[in-house]
């Protein structure tokens with residue numbers, strides 16, 4: 442069945458590459474009518490992203506760059522295929538670059554035997570050549586202005602993206618919204634769960650109207666307030 446992108450703000454589409462909103466990628470239209478992508482989903486679902494683009498009349502050649510929030514298989518998995526199909530440049534934070542290129546999962550924090558099992562089970566990810574390193578505070582000419590927010594913890598180089606013109610925050614896996622419930626990623630899948638909570642604080646401080654997630658549906662109503670309340674609770678517990 443074809444995947445239909447959902448326009449969540451002018452020139453910004455959410456593409457559910459798995460389920461209704463289990464894993465989301467994003468298509469951002471630029472001022473020159475090229476597009477930029479955020480995340481490429483699983484290796485097996487990368488075609489869905491390309492077919493979603495064609496449904497809004499965007500050809501593979503119109504993709505200018507691919508931003509990857511972090512080097513996990515459900516975000517980076519399809520990147521190599523999408524890079525080949527589009528010729529676009531891939532971007533990831535410097536601290537996740539080595540993992541993305543080597544196909545080695547970023548380290549997780551769980552100590553002891555469980556940590557060893559989890560580390561072995563998820564030790565490999567599909568690799569992708571990275572063209573450009575992102576850094577905190579970068580302002581990219583994407584969608585009228587995109588700010589890179591380094592939010593490490595889930596992985597060392599995890600980034601969230603703030604689209605200033607459309608007033609949308611793409612959290613990545615820094616905060617999730619599975620089944621309309623805000624949460625942090627399972628600590629077993631985090632490089633440093635405490636750091637994840639610490640760095641999420643800045644997501645409650647920047648300006649946006651809509652919160653968009655790589656896992657779960659967007660929040661359109663009082664998004665910033667919802668995230669702030671969630672972050673505040675996490676700090677108390």
Ligand SMILES: [Zn+2]
Pocket residue numbers: 511513595614626
């Ligand atoms: Zn992740």
Ligand SMILES: [Zn+2]
Pocket residue numbers: 513515516614655656
């Ligand atoms: Zn994820």
